[in-house]
Amino acid sequence: MSTDNHIWQLAESFLSGSMQEQEVAMLEQRQHADPAFAAAFQECVSLLSSLQNSGKQANFRSMLADISQQETAKQETKTRTIPLRTHYLRTAAVAAGIALVTSFASVAIYRQADHSHKADVVQLGKLHNEVEAIKTNQHQLNQKIDAIKANPPAPGNVSGTGFAVTNNGYIATSYHVAKEADSLYVQVHDGQYYKAYIEAYDEKNDVAILKIEDKNFRFSKTDVPYTFANVKAGLGTRVYTLGFPGDEIVYSEGYISAKNGLRGDSVQYRLELPAAPGQSGAPVMDEDGNVLGIVTSKESASEGTTYAVSSKAMMQLIRSLPKQDVIHLPKANKLNNLSRENQIKKMESYTCVVQVYK
Incomplete structure (x- = not known):
């Protein structure tokens, strides 16, 4: 490297x-x-x-x-x-x-x-x-x-999606997106790029936490508007996601089709929700604005079957950080009383492209 x-x-x-x-x-x-x-x-x-x-x-x-x-x-x-x-x-x-x-x-x-x-x-x-x-x-x-x-020197070798964990530049994504990167850039809602690095990762569960290097960076003037689910949601729960399979953010919706994921993995969900390359690392949201999980892969034989690791795995990774690197997760959900359209408008400011150079 x-x-x-x-x-x-x-x-x-x-x-x-x-x-x-x-x-x-x-x-x-x-x-x-x-x-x-x-x-x-x-x-x-x-x-x-x-x-x-x-x-x-x-x-x-x-x-x-x-x-x-x-x-x-x-x-x-x-x-x-x-x-x-x-x-x-x-x-x-x-x-x-x-x-x-x-x-x-x-x-x-x-x-x-x-x-x-x-x-x-x-x-x-x-x-x-x-x-x-x-x-x-x-x-x-x-x-x-x-x-x-x-303006980074060239398009990344790999790209994925990330979303804010905190307003000051901590980002959740899939570990396989950022794995073995020589350098990472994050493109936020206004089109600006920021250099980032891997703060922590869980290779087994395919979760990574990135941190934007700029200490003055903020996603928005207000705190992250959503919260993270502590327990897994039930079968049939309606969900949606925002991700970047291309240059433009894409909305997809579906439902939890099985509480366990690939090969019966209890940390994952199986979703009936369309996804494409580039959407790995995207947040999986419920109708009340809670983050239930992170898109990690899709089933090649099925157009709409997608797998997501539960947010519980991400929270366990964050809790494992040393005291000096503690991350304070948002406690107030400001999306639960909004229409889906207004939820998406707020989510866009906290969803980003992860550009990876190898």
């Missing part, structure tokens, strides 16, 4: 010219064969080139050393090293840190410098220009990263 650290190492070797011809050829072949890897690699090359070509870091350190020697000859100079993390979506944070440190340094030097010396004034002016240039470079990097978040 490729890692971001490995991609950064390849990009650095490529830019430095230390790669042998055979390694370059293999790198080109891999880019042709794997569009997602190619996009990530090219972004790393672009960001590294942007930092290397500027020459800002070397000039800046040299200028700081000259001024420090002139003004504080009797004081020891301490240098703080800020490491560049090996994840290209973190580059903006690194640039912001550099700009912040340099701003503090420039303020300290302005206070210490003797403004009667014209040479020092000229140097301080140059330093100010360097700081402003770094800030500009930081802004450009932030714009690139925002563009990556809004």
